[in-house]
Amino acid sequence: MNNGTTLKTSAFEDTPYDPNDPDAIANFWEGANITKKGKIIGIARKHGQYELQTVKIQITLPLSSDVVEHFRATGKGWQSRIDDALREHVSSHSV
Structure with missing residues (x-):
């Protein structure tokens, strides 16, 4: 049933990576949005670093x-x- 809602998917497809490879994990998560209570508060960077956005x-x-x-x-x-x-x-x- 269509209630007028549209879903937007990512332009990038998920690709498998080696979960035992720290660089592969960092590359997978790089650029991910960090959210708190549904609001974007930062962007993930490599090796556990992140950048907080000014609200x-x-x-x-x-x-x-x-x-x-x-x-x-x-x-x-x-x-x-x-x-x-x-x-x-x-x-x-x-x-």
Whole structure:
């Protein structure tokens, strides 16, 4: 019965690997998404390493027009540069 749900499969087929070969295991898991409560929090890398992704929260924030114009003038990625500037301020100033 079709309820309008579609399933998307990976473009890569599963291939067998030697479970006793540490490099084969690392290659198999490299790039896997690490999730917590259904949310992606990182990406697996080789030999047990992983990279945590920065979780961003979308909000509405009133900013001065001159500040917005300054960052917009820097081109694509201007919102990330605002985030970087705020992160730098937070790390160098105590509350």
